[in-house]
Amino acid sequence: MERYIKFEPSKQPLYDEYNKDHMYLFNEDRLMVEVKGEEYTIPNREDLERFKPHINYLQCLGAYNGINCYCGEIEELVAGNYKFIDLRTYSKNISHDDFLISAKALLLLDYVRANQRCGICGSKMIMKVSGNDRAMICTSCDHMVWPKTAPAIIVAITKEDKLLLAHNKMFPEGMYSILAGFVEMGETFEDCVKREVFEETGIKVHNIKYFGSQPWPFPNSMMIGFTAEYLEGEIKVDNDEIVDAKWFSKEEIPGKYRKSISISTELIEWFLNK
Ligand SMILES: [Zn+2]
The missing domain is CATH 2.20.70 (Ubiquitin Ligase Nedd4; Chain: W;)
Structure with a gap:
């Protein structure tokens, strides 16, 4: 049976089987993984101890599914089939839970280092x-x-059977995404949704509804996802970050966004499956 609380945060280890402890060790922001064929796995304490690695800032994160998890900094790869991998690449081949724990590990390590x-x-x-x-x-x-974490809103805006997608000047040619932006100090999430959408595209929205959230360790953010409906206004992009924005039908969207483990992909797919 699946645990109700899968991840239990704790400064001290919660379980006795120390040799099983999962070790999330980073070199700057790249995670050390063991390469097993096509799969990447997180080394456990027993595997690592024989190499006597030098680990800085070692911290217990808590436990996931009854296994203690630690984070720390490691300067050199240990011998054997290990490599350093950035979390974006790692996220492509793992479950959402595995991504969240590696994100927690990097966030905690960055906090201790800073x-x-x-x-x-x-x-x-x-x-x-x-x-x-x-x-x-x-x-x-x-x-x-x-x-501390820096909250950012991300919002899927619909107008009848269409979704608003924008092209950021940083994106590859022809790629679009939903709108997102950092929450200002002292601002509510809902006010941030209204302000970001208005600043970037000139339109007003209403019926703002919470969708879900996702910790985003690039470098230390929390994405808070919303859906909203078009209220009024003509699209007028800011030409600063956003250089193009349009209403897209379901048929027009495939191939125009980058699929990833992000809540941005989840929101676009929520619209496509509506
Ligand atoms: Zn002091």
Whole structure:
């Protein structure tokens, strides 16, 4: 039977079978995986220990399906069939859960790496030991820093039987996506949807509904997905980020967007299957 809570966050290991611990080790932002034929797997503690690897910033993430998970930084590949792989490439061959855990691992490691010194007094920071919360605490002035994430909205806007897709100047020729943008400090998600859509395409929307969310570790974001309906206005792109935007019918969409593990793909496919 599938567990109700599959991932249990914890600063300490939750299970006793330490040799099974999954080790998410990164070189900068590339994950070390073991290559087994066509598959990439996460090394476990037992496999790695014989190489006596030098690991920095080792942290317990918690446990997934009863197996402790750790993250850390490793400078060199260990001997054997291992390689470093970026998470975008890794995401193409794995389950959504595996992607989320590797994302958690990189997010936690980045947070620990980026908070080695106190932003107030410059002294050494360490992981807080007491309590269940994960915070870096200053060894001199007790300033604490909790993990931070940058929320961004992503929205599928429909007008009758059509979906709004936009071409960003960074995209390859002929490729489109739904609209997205970072939430400003002190802004609600709904206000952000209205503002981003209006700034980028000049149209107004209503019936904004929550769709789902996805942590996005490139480098540290949380995508909050919405659907919305066209209210009024003519498309007028900002020509800054967005250079083209159009209403597409279901028949016109295949081949015009990049399929990936992202919530962007999920939202487009939600429309296609509507
Ligand atoms: Zn301090």
